[in-house]
Amino acid sequence: MNTAAALLAAALWVGPGPSAVRSRAGLPLRAHRGREAAAGRPRRGEGPLAVAATLDVFAVCLQAGMAVSTAAAATAPSAPPQLAAVLRRAADLLALGADPAVAWSIPPDHSAGAPGVHIDALLRLARRSASSGSALARGVAELADQSRQDAAHAATAAAERAGVLIAGPLGLCFLPAFVCLGIVPVVAGLAGDVLQSGLL
Helix, strand or coil, X not given: CHHHHHHHHHHHXXXXXXXXXXXXXXXXXXXXXXXXXXXXXXXXXXXCCHHHHHHXXXXXXXXXXXXXXXXXXXXXXXXXXXXXXXXXXXXXXXXXXXXXXHHCCCCCCCCCCHHHHHHHHHHHHHHHHHHHCCXXXXXXXXXXXXXXXXXXXXXXXXXXXXXXXXXXXXXXXXXXXXXXXXXXXXXXXXXXXXXXXXXX
16 A cells, blocks of 8 residues: 555656646756757757858858958857857957958967868968958858868768778678588588598
8 A cells, every 4th residue: 555655646746747846846947948958959060061151151241241340240159169269359359440460360279170271261361351352252152162072071081981990890790600601501511422422
């Protein structure tokens, strides 16, 4: 009887649903929903195409006629962290009236890496555009295409590496099975025939 009562109490505690249980336990429902939303939402700047998408947004903002500082500030919130820091820094310096060569210089805390290559190219492109007056939007769009192609090449190379790496264990499993099921019965059958014929 005590076990049945304990199970009934547990079912009533859990039964009404997660929100009622949380309210009974004293957990705020709003905070839990925020944690669930944060857990289900991908973090900013994840994925190999994040830099390309950010550069596309920056190019579209420039093509729409925005000032460079405004376009950089509008693009920074959705950018990967490293690129967002560069765009925010350039937008702030340009808004304060700094020279574009200084605003688009390489920041001291900039680290090289896979996205760093495209960030360095963006900084060079922006400095060259500011000094020569060439169209920055077209160059940023081309840089986004290059970033997308690099991501596609990296994905292809990773898939080819995976194919090579999977062939080793597959061979180690397949070869003994082939020997046991294909070669051993043939050799045993031939050996039986040879021994019965009296040749040995």
